[in-house]
Amino acid sequence: MSNLRKYDNPFSASRNDNNSQVANSGNSDVDVTVEVNTMPIAYAMLCSLYATKQLTYAEFDDAIKHLKNLVEEDRSPSGNNPNTAKIYHIE
Numbered sequence: 001m002s003n004l005r006k007y008d009n010p011f012s013a014s015r016n017d018n019n020s021q022v023a024n025s026g027n028s029d030v031d032v033t034v035e036v037n038t039m040p041i042a043y044a045m046l047c048s049l050y051a052t053k054q055l056t057y058a059e060f061d062d063a064i065k066h067l068k069n070l071v072e073e074d075r076s077p078s079g080n081n082p083n084t085a086k087i088y089h090i091e
Helices: 019-024 039-051 057-075
Strands: none
Touching: 039 057
């Protein structure tokens, strides 16, 4: 009679317990869009330049007007419609 015990390998191919735990874990594919408003940063930079006398009042005023125009152009609807986008397959 032998005192040797049979070793059962827990990582053997016969164990498929993990398959169902991972397959039905509830994870899903999620797309996230993050938009950062940089207008306050640009405005703060212009105010800093004006406060340190690196811009005259006229330059500061023109820069603020230009910044507002850029923001308005960005907010206005354009011809960029994702529903009409064309997808090209290149081989």
